[in-house]
Amino acid sequence: MNRILCLIFALTGCLITKAEDGSQLWLRYDKVNTCQVVTNRKSPTIDIAVRELTDFYKGKQVTLVVSDNLSQPLIEDGFMIRNDTITATNDIGLLYGAYELLRLQKTESTLPKKGIKSEPFYQIRLLNHWDNLDGSIERGYAGKSIFWADGKLGKNSVLNIERLVQYARANASIGINGTVLNNVNASPKMLTKPYLQEVTRIANILRPYGIRVYLSINFATPMALKETKTADPLDASVKKWWKKKADEIYRLIPDFGGFLVKANSEGQPGPFDYNRSHADGANMIADALKPHGGIVMWRCFVYGAKHKGEDRVKQAVSEFQPLDGQFRDNVILQTKNGPLDFQPREPYSPIFDQIKQTPNMVELQITQEYLGQSIHLVYLAPMWREFFSYVHPNKLRGIAGVANIGDDANWCGHHFSQANWYAFGRLAWDPFLKSVRIAREWLRQTFTSETGFVEPMQRVMMESREACVNYMMPLGLHHIFKFDHHYGPEPDGFKAEYPIEWCPVYYHKADAQGIGFDRSSAGSDAVSQYGEPWNEVYNDLSTCPDTYLLWFHHVPWDYQMRSGLTLWQEMQEKYNSGVRDVERFCLIWDNMKPYFKDDMQRWNEVNERLGLQLENARQWRDVCLNYFGSFANQQQKK
Numbered sequence: 001m002n003r004i005l006c007l008i009f010a011l012t013g014c015l016i017t018k019a020e021d022g023s024q025l026w027l028r029y030d031k032v033n034t035c036q037v038v039t040n041r042k043s044p045t046i047d048i049a050v051r052e053l054t055d056f057y058k059g060k061q062v063t064l065v066v067s068d069n070l071s072q073p074l075i076e077d078g079f080m081i082r083n084d085t086i087t088a089t090n091d092i093g094l095l096y097g098a099y100e101l102l103r104l105q106k107t108e109s110t111l112p113k114k115g116i117k118s119e120p121f122y123q124i125r126l127l128n129h130w131d132n133l134d135g136s137i138e139r140g141y142a143g144k145s146i147f148w149a150d151g152k153l154g155k156n157s158v159l160n161i162e163r164l165v166q167y168a169r170a171n172a173s174i175g176i177n178g179t180v181l182n183n184v185n186a187s188p189k190m191l192t193k194p195y196l197q198e199v200t201r202i203a204n205i206l207r208p209y210g211i212r213v214y215l216s217i218n219f220a221t222p223m224a225l226k227e228t229k230t231a232d233p234l235d236a237s238v239k240k241w242w243k244k245k246a247d248e249i250y251r252l253i254p255d256f257g258g259f260l261v262k263a264n265s266e267g268q269p270g271p272f273d274y275n276r277s278h279a280d281g282a283n284m285i286a287d288a289l290k291p292h293g294g295i296v297m298w299r300c301f302v303y304g305a306k307h308k309g310e311d312r313v314k315q316a317v318s319e320f321q322p323l324d325g326q327f328r329d330n331v332i333l334q335t336k337n338g339p340l341d342f343q344p345r346e347p348y349s350p351i352f353d354q355i356k357q358t359p360n361m362v363e364l365q366i367t368q369e370y371l372g373q374s375i376h377l378v379y380l381a382p383m384w385r386e387f388f389s390y391v392h393p394n395k396l397r398g399i400a401g402v403a404n405i406g407d408d409a410n411w412c413g414h415h416f417s418q419a420n421w422y423a424f425g426r427l428a429w430d431p432f433l434k435s436v437r438i439a440r441e442w443l444r445q446t447f448t449s450e451t452g453f454v455e456p457m458q459r460v461m462m463e464s465r466e467a468c469v470n471y472m473m474p475l476g477l478h479h480i481f482k483f484d485h486h487y488g489p490e491p492d493g494f495k496a497e498y499p500i501e502w503c504p505v506y507y508h509k510a511d512a513q514g515i516g517f518d519r520s521s522a523g524s525d526a527v528s529q530y531g532e533p534w535n536e537v538y539n540d541l542s543t544c545p546d547t548y549l550l551w552f553h554h555v556p557w558d559y560q561m562r563s564g565l566t567l568w569q570e571m572q573e574k575y576n577s578g579v580r581d582v583e584r585f586c587l588i589w590d591n592m593k594p595y596f597k598d599d600m601q602r603w604n605e606v607n608e609r610l611g612l613q614l615e616n617a618r619q620w621r622d623v624c625l626n627y628f629g630s631f632a633n634q635q636q637k638k
Contacts, residue, residue: 020598020599020601020602021409021410021601021602022409022410022411022412022415022418022602022605023166023409023410023411025166025170025411025418025421025422025446026106026170026173026418026422026442026445026446027169027170027173027445028106028445028446029055029056029102029106030056031055031056032055032056032057032058033054033055034057034058034059034060035053035054035057035058035059035060035061035062036054036060036061036062037049037050037053037054037061037062037063037064038061038062038063038064039063039064039065039094040064040065040066041066043091044207044208045091045092045094045095045208045209045210046064046066046091046094046095047208048095048208048209049064049086049094049095049097049098050064052095052098052099052102053098053101053102056102056105057098057101057102057105058105059084059101060084061084062084062085062086062098062101063084063085063086064085064086064094064097064098065085065086065087065088065094066087066088066089066090066091066093066094067087067088067089068089070087070089072117074087074088074089074093074117074119075119075120075123076089076090076093076120076123077090077092077093077096077119077120077123077175077177077210078093078096078117078118078119078120079093079094079096079097079100079116079117079118080097080115080116080117080118081097081100081101081111081115081116081118082114082115082116083115086098086101091210092172092177092209092210095172095209095210096118096172096175096210097118099172099173099174100116100118102173103173103441103445106444106445107440107441107444107445107449108444108449118429118430120175120177120428120429120430121393121428121429121430121431121432122361122393122396122397122398122399122428122429122431123177123398124177124178124295124332124361124397124398124399124400125175125176125177125178125398125399125425125428125429126176126177126178126179126180126214126257126398126399126400126401127171127176127178127179127180127366127400127401127402127403127405127424128180128184128216128260128363128400128401128402128403129145129147129179129180129181129182129183129403129405130182130183130184130185130367130402130403131145131146131147131148131181131182131183132145132148132182132183132187133148133151133182133187133189133190133195134148134150134151135148135149135150137183137406138183138185139365139367139369139402140367140404140406141367141368141373141374141375141404141406141413142374142404142405142406142407142408142410142411142412142413142417143406143407143408143413144406144407145406145407146160146163146164146167146405146406146407147159147164147181147182147202148182148198153194153195153197153198154194154197154198157198157201159198159201159202160407161205163407164202164205164206165205167206167405168205168206168208168209168211169209170421171209171211171425172209172210172211173425174421174422174424174425174426174428174429175425175426175428175429176211176424176425176428177210177211177212178211178212178213178214178257179206179211179212179213179214179403180213180214180215180216180260180400181199181202181213181214181215181216182215182216183216184216184260184261184262184299185216185262185266185268186215186216186217186218186262187218188218188220188221188224188225190215190216190217190218190221191215191217191221191225191245191249192225196248196249196252197252199213199215199252199253200252200253203253203255203256207255212255212256212257213253213256213257214256214257214258214259214260214297215259215260216259216260216261216262217259217260217261217285218268218269219231219261219263219268219269219270219271219281220269220273222238222241222242222245223238227241228241230274231269231273231274232274232276233271233274233276233280233281233283233284233285234274234276234280234284238284239284239287239288242284242285242287242288243287243288245288246288246289246291246292246294247292250292250294256292256294257294257295258289258294258295258296258297258330259285259289259294259295259296259297260297260299260334261281261282261285261296261297261298261299262299262301263278263281263298263299263302264278264302264305264306265299265301265302265303265304265305266303266304267304270305272305272306277323277326278298278319278320278323279323279326279327281298282296282298282327282328282331283326283327283328283331286327286328286330286331287328289330290328290330294330295330295331295332296328296330296331296332297332297333297334297361297400298327298331298332298333298334299333299334299335299363300316300319300320300333300334300335300336300349300351301316301335301336301341301363302315302316302319302320303315303316303501304499304501306318306319307319310524311517311519311524311526312340312501313339313340313519313526314339314524314525314526314529316335316339316349316351317339317350317351317354317529320333320351320354320355321351321354321355323358324354324355324356324357324358325357325358326358327358331358331359332358332359332360332361332397332398333351333355333358333359333360333361334360334361334362334363334400335349335351335352335360335361335362335363336349336362336363336364336365337349337362337363337364337384337387337391338387339351339526340478340479341370341479342365342369342370342402343370343473343478343479344370344371344383344465344468344469344472344473345383345469345473345476345478345547345548346478346551347390347530347534347538347548347551347552348387348390348391350526350529350530350531352391352395352396353529353530353531354529359397360395360396360397361396361397361398361399361400362387362391362396362399362400363400363401363402364380364384364387364399364400364401364402364424365401365402366380366401366402366403366404366420366421366424367402367403367404368380368404368417368420369486370481370486371465371468371472372468372487372613372616373413373487374404374412374413374414374417374609375413375414375487375609375612375613375616376414376464376468376609376613376616377414377416377460377461377464377585377606377609377610377613378464378465378468379416379419379420379423379435379439379461379462379464379465380420380423380424380465381419381420381423381427381435381438381439382435382462382465382466383465384423384424384427385427385431385434385435388427388431388432390534393431393432399427399428399431401421401424401428403421404417404420404421405421410605414606414609415446415602415605415606416461416606418442418446419438419439419442419443419446419461422438422441422442423435423438423439423442426438426441435462436458436462439458439461439462440454440458443457443458443461447595448595450595452595453592453595456588456591456592457588457589457592459588460585460588460589463581463585464581464585466581467577467578467581467582467585467617468578469578470574470575470577470578470581471575471578471579471581471582471617471620471621472489472578472620474571474574474575474578475546475547475549475550475567475570475571475574476516476546476547476548476549476550476551476552477507477508477515477516477550477551478507478508478517478550478551479504479506479507480493480504480507480508480624481493481504483495483498483502488616488619488620489619489620489623489624490504490623491504491505491508491510491623491624491627491628492504492505492627493505508550508628509554510627510628510631511631512631512634513554513556513557514554514555514556514557514559514567515550515554515555515557515567515628515631516549516550516551516552516553516554516555517550517551517552517553517554518552518553518554519538519551519552519553520538520539520541520552520553521539523554526552527539527552538552539552541553541555541559546561546562546570555567557631557632568628568629568632571625571628572625575620575621575624575625576621578617578620578621579614579617579618579621582610582613582614582617583614585610585613586607586610586611586614589603589606589607589610590607
């Protein structure tokens with residue numbers, strides 16, 4: 001451990017000497033060595049806080065105090081800063097406070113006279129990595145995994161300790177306190193001894209930064225490894241296997257967080273294979289983890305198993321609502337923000353209305369699977385804040401984000417995609433933070449505090465998500481992407497060999513009469529899964545918001561919109577406005593060039609991606625308007 005800490009200290013000083021390739025993320029501190037740090041105790045975590053402040057804080061002295069007797073009680077991981085003193089109830093709280101001081105310094109913000117009291121809204125603040133053991137990343141657009149590489153382990157491992165230290169440091173600076181190291185489509189090999197030893201190495205590196213490790217598991221692991229004859233969750237041998245495996249893991253990693261499980265969806269094994277319920281499966285694993293304080297995060301993204309033929313967006317509620325209250329107290333249901341699959345815009349998932357006795361956590365997607373991936377500049381904080389405007393943060397026990405991190409030099413493929421990693425962490429800490437504040441913070445720390453740069457680029461970021469929705473799928477259109485890779489438009493997509501719910505034509509249902517999926521009470525009745533008032537609002541064509549119109553209704557082409565335009569005219573305007581927005585983004589970025597005289601690599605790389613985004617936006621507009629126009633024009637001819 002001491003050797004690792006020495007390396008950590010060396011690396012934090014080396015980061016500022018690297019080229020402007022984006023590798024420093026938002027941690028671009030100048031080394032000043034002017035601050036004396038006084039502490040009332042020592043630990044590996046506090047030692048990191050001391051080193052960060054000693055190296056980079058411009059004040060003369062900071063005092064770090066861990067106290068159990070605060071006059072203003074703090075929840076776990078929280079901190080207070082007043083004058084030159086950071087106070088917390090635990091060590092990681094002091095580290096978070098140190099990073100807050102450095103954030104204030106870098107953004108040229110002044111510490112309020114009354115000081116700062118900051119506490120995490122959620123105690124579970126996780127990144128979910130969809131990394132495979134061969135080093136590939138499902139829905140990853142920034143290179144290979146930073147954890148796994150071609151199955152090389154032990155002495156042959158290519159684990160990059162420097163990279164992991166930088167990763168831990170970045171996460172701690174925004175309050176992320178956990179990481180799931182592997183894909184939800186998990187390999188059974190993940191729980192074998194060689195891989196658990198590698199997980200132990202990773203946990204030892206991340207631990208001083210307050211980050212606990214978690215693992216995704218394959219539900220049928222004991223049977224797949226030929227250590228049991230079945231994976232039936234009620235079978236005694238299976239229960240015994242999971243208990244023994246949990247004991248093994250906690251001997252190696254005493255602070256192991258728990259398991260993330262995807263079961264009986266998209267062909268993954270699960271309790272349905274044995275005529276058991278999700279509760280049966282989750283509780284069996286939860287019982288194995290319970291003595292150690294571990295949790296089970298059981299994913300509610302399910303379709304194609306038990307309710308085939310039902311509207312796909314209804315299947316999660318159909319499977320889980322009848323089980324509400326049947327889960328162990330260390331089971332949390334993890335649900336995507338929308339009921340379909342991380343679309344550019346979806347209504348919130350109604351499972352958050354229906355599950356009332358079992359803890360919920362939301363799964364957001366940081367990697368832009370359906371939002372231009374690492375090619376398009378799309379700032380996601382406004383989308384996440386939109387979700388929280390419908391689902392109050394109090395309804396949730398925690399928050400998880402599907403990571404966009406790989407081994408690319410700039411971590412995320414697109415320099416501006418780093419902002420989504422940053423924004424996720426900030427909202428996991430405080431879901432009430434405004435998107436514009438987070439954008440401004442990130443820009444000032446990552447590029448410059450110059451107003452001439454921050455103000456226009458802040459506007460670009462804030463407008464980018466709506467622009468993406470408009471040039472891809474406006475007015476509630478959804479899932480009209482090309483098959484498999486989900487990049488580019490394919491509204492005519494249909495493959496007989498695929499399940500119909502994977503085909504774009506299933507979702508837009510365009511015909512000569514109109515377009516849109518009827519989920520009203522006269523259609524699939526998905527509206528009935530929502531609570532008041534949204535079930536009635538969405539059900540009525542006249543009150544349904546334009547943003548979700550074609551999600552919930554099949555609408556005539558000549559339907560008059562609130563703007564006074566017909567639906568078909570409105571669609572054309574939306575697609576064209578999305579393209580115009582990206583054209584404007586490109587011009588604004590071109591005007592930012594003077595701020596990059598000594599940093600042309602980053603300017604050029606962003607400029608190249610913006611050019612591709614504009615090309616893609618025009619393609620989306622042209623393909624979609626040509627295709628949908630073939631139906632709209634049929635009606636006009638009548």
